[in-house]
Amino acid sequence: MSDERNSLKLGVMLKLLLREHSLSMRKFSTQTGIDIATISRIINGKQLARPKHLQQFAEFFGIPAERFFEAAGYIFGRQKEEFYSDIHASVETIQEILLSANLFDMQYTKNRIEQKLANYEHHAQTEEGQRIILEDYKEKIQQVGGLGPFIDDLNQMYELYCLSSTTTTDRALLGSALLYFILSTDVIPDYIFPIGYLDDAIAVKLVLHKLSMLKNPPQQEDNSS
Known part of the structure; x- marks a missing residue:
């Protein structure tokens, strides 16, 4: 009802x-x-x-x-605290629930996230983008709180971003995910619970997949024989 x-x-x-x-x-x-x-x-x-x-x-x-x-009945305000652990520990579960209830269009969301990541990839290479990441990331993490795979991945990405040995290409990709998380222009606004950070988690996964593909490109079949 x-x-x-x-x-x-x-x-x-x-x-x-x-x-x-x-x-x-x-x-x-x-x-x-x-x-x-x-x-x-x-x-x-x-x-x-x-x-x-x-x-x-x-x-x-x-x-x-x-x-x-x-x-439409989404949850706001103080109730959001109750969902933090679920958001960080069970991103896949939340996504499955939303898909089964027809409340989440994965392809539409993924396409929009990829567009924003492409923009942030360029922004991460600017002085302003670098300043935002270095100055604002830790504060945003404190605002979010909680633990789990999503936060662990972000923290590792931040550490890699800060390493001087990280390549320019990798830093731009890492920076795109970090900017997506820091800036409040998400495809799914952060105040919508329990799905507000779902697109941030998707953005992280997309970037990690790109980094993996750069390090381990798919082998092309040899058709010469």
Whole structure:
């Protein structure tokens, strides 16, 4: 029942916004690129809105995304402390739950994270990017708290980033993940629990995979024989 009430709460909010902006669902669909049937089901409480939909609603109406996530029933405020250990220790479990509930579009999220990492890779090679990493990383870690594979990986990446022996290419890749974690422009905002740091964890995994591929490139088959 709680999911149903949350969906209806979001539906009422969307109806009011559409009325305020003199928009039909069809026009709203055209301008956001979200299928009209999906919009209709969300508004009528027959479908849970995915995080990507909520982000699109926020961007379209110029309203903080937090309001849409709250209306959809995501968890905020003091309750977030209860989820820290789960976030850091069970990223894969959280991801599976979200996928099974149709609340998480892995391909969409992965593509957006890769785009941001590419931008941060260049930024990490600038003086400003380096300053942000060296000055702000430890403070952000203290804000997050907790232990687990996600934090362990980040700490190791930070240590490697600071080593003078680390190559320029590796430092740029490491820096991209660290900047993604430090800066508050995540694909999934950090205040959304229990999934707020899921995209940071995905970003770390993507960068670690790239580093691994650089060190151990796939062997090409010899077809000459």
